[in-house]
Every structure is written in structure tokens, then in C-alpha cells.
Amino acid sequence: MDEKISPETEERIRELCRKISVAHNLDEEIQRELFSHMEDKLLGYLSGEEKLTEEDAFVLVREHFGDPEVISAMLMKVHRAEAVTSLVRRIAAVLVLTLAAGLAGYCLQLIFRIGSLVAFGSAGMFRHWKESVGILCEAALFTVVLVHWRKRTDREEKPWFQTAGPLAFVLIIAALLCLDTLIPFLVCLDPAHLLNIPPDILSELHRGIRGPSIGGGHHTNPYWLVQLILRPVDQASYSSKFYSFLELVYLVFQCALWLWWCDTPPRSRHVLFITTGAWAFYSLLITSFQPIPLFWWDPTGQVFFRVHWYQTVWVVPGWLFVYLMLIVLASVMYISTGFVLSRRDTSGMEDTGNHISAA
């Protein structure tokens, strides 16, 4: 057989094969095998007695091959361990990126604050503007890197997260989490402390970190609902309502991007459920983090080694509300995404379409 199919039809076959994805380390070989099947079948039609156009032959090939989602789900059952590992790697990768982008955003704001202090003698200048730029840069970085990774995986390249070992993931995530207990709290501090300048007021931090106080006066304003979604450190660090709204929008956007990143073929509700669950778990974890002990100068000029706990840690209902709101948000995202994207349950993909024609 020395016939060749046109590049357009070849691309259409590849497109069909790409819908059948099981696990990143198996997909290339599986798709190559399925492509060769469809190629043989198509060439068989083209060399038949009744001449068919490539277009018609492709339609027949697709018809006889079966529903890609069903085949994908069947292959996933066979390669369950590999499929789970693949999803876990994707989740771990997006987790690393979320943490790294968050830290980059905080670092940027820290630079802004120090720059502002040096240039204008006050760290509080253009505060809302700096907060907004920080979060927009974080969102942009997160999106750009994730899209870049997605393009690479679509081109069947292997980004670092597809080859890194479990230990590497654990170490990277642990390091980022450690940094995450430090850098956001540095942003909370008056940069004067960092520059070793005795500050006028040390109490800014204490005033700021109040967290959601259910017994306080927040009920009178619906804004407290928005605040409840945010990490206490964010509530403390960023006081403006606009920032809180922006942070909430980013939180929803972040969850949507997690879902987009993990929702690869075979696209099922299970994957969406696991992904939103992982995102909610990450958010709860990060919300629960306490600052690590910090050295700083107090107004008297003495160095203190102190552990600063949120006041909110003692206000249990406040924490429960933060968790509850995050779980509600994750549930809404899961249900709405599953509905909008019409994702199926893999258990409903058991009808292979094979049947006895005559008895």
C-alpha cells in the first residue's frame, strides 16, 4: 500500500485521536496506535472497488471507530493508575504555579511599598493602585504560564511536571508554602521595619489583622461576605473594598483556570470533582496558615522574637465561615462548570455500541 492521505485528513484523524487521552506518559503511544488503525481503515476505503472521496472515507472511519469518549473511558479503566498519576501531576503543577504566582504578586507589592517609602517617604502612597497592580500581575503570570504549559502538552512535549519525581514535587511545594508563610506577612509589615528604620506606628499589623469577626460589626455591610472569602493575611494587608472584590474575582478565575487546566480528555465529571476538591483543599490549607516567627524592630528599638498568631484563630466561627464560604464557592464552580461544559460521568460510558446483529 503506497497510497497517502492528504495532510488535511491526516490532521482530522490526529484531532480525533487527541480526544482519546488517558495519561500523559501513555498518550503518545496510544494515539500513534489509534492513528495507524484509522489510517489503515481509511486507505482500505480509498483502495476499495467503489471509489470514495477522502471526506466520505473519513466519515465512515469515524463512524466505525466508535465514540472517542467511550473508548477513552474504557482505556482509562485499564490504565487507571497511570490516569490517576497523570491527574495528580497536573494538579500538583497548577498548585506550584498558584503558589509561585501568589508569591510573585506579594513580592511585587513589597517592592512597590519599599519603593514608595524610598521615593515618597511613605509606604502607604497609591496603596490601592499598588494592590490592584499586584493582583493583576499575579493573575497575568498565572494565566500566561498555564497557557504556555497547556500549549506544550498539546504539542506532546514534556514540561518539567511530567517528568519530576514525587519527592521533587513535595520539596517544591513545601518550600513555596514556607515562603508563603513569610512573604505575605512582610507585605503586611511597615517596610520601615525591613529597612531598619524605627517606625512611627507598630500597631498597623495588629489593627489590620482582625479577620472576620462574626460578633463584630461586619454584619451591617454585605462587604463582610467578600472579606470572609479572603485569607486573613489578605484581609489584613489589603483594606480596600475594591481590592477585596478584585481578590474574590481572582479567586473565582483561579478556580476556573484550575478546572480548565485539568479538564483534559477523557473529559468527565470525576476529573472536575477531583480538581475543585483539590482547589478547595489548597485554599483551606493556605487560609489556615499562620505566620512563622519573625524578627522585627519594635518602637523601642529592641529586637523581638515573637510568634504572631491571628486573633481570628481564637474566633472559631470566623474560621468556620471562611472554610464554609470556600467550600460553597468550590461547589458552585463544580456544579456550574459541569453543567456548562456538559461533562459526563465515566460510569455512564459503558455502552460500547458493540452488539450481535443476527442470532
Next chain:
Amino acid sequence: MKNSKELVGASTALLVLGILARTSSYGYEIVKRVNEEADGFFTWQEGTVYPVLHKLEKDGFVRSQWQEAGTGRRRKYYYITTRGRESLAVGAREWSGFSRLVLRLAEAPNG
């Protein structure tokens, strides 16, 4: 019909092993041979042979190797293993016994 679908599902692995017991082959050729043997008795969605082949390989009943086919293209060939032959023999005996039982009961006069 649900029953016939279940029947095909349960027998696919044996059909594939049966084809491979004759000669090593690749997915497309296996489907073609089964279709020729079945002579229109049943139809199947061709892509569903691959999960079966992969399951058989995982279970150690077949092994695979990429090699050049008669067409000059590289194809993934499957070879039946000793375990696969044993499984085919056991499966065929079970099918045969079950089939005889069904026929005997179905053909038995009423009353």
C-alpha cells in the same frame, strides 16, 4: 439489545486471543479478521478492541512490539503469551460448556 451487547463484551477478549493464537497481529488486522470470521454475525465499534488489547497486555496474556507491517508502515503487533494460550483454552472450554447448556435447555420440550 442489552443481552447481546453483554455477550459481545464478554467474548471480545476470547475472540482477540483466538485470532492472536493463529498469528501475531495488530489492531486493525485483528478487527478485520474477526469481522471476516463473524461474517456479519455481530458488529462492533472498532476502537473498543484497543482497551481489550491493553487489558490483555496488562494481565500478561499478550505482549506487544512496534514493527513494520506488510504495508511498510510501523504497527504495534501483539503476540499471545503462554499464559494467554492457557487462558484461551480455559475460556473456550467454559464457553463451549455454557453454550451446550443453553442449547440443551432452550431446545428441551416444554412441560
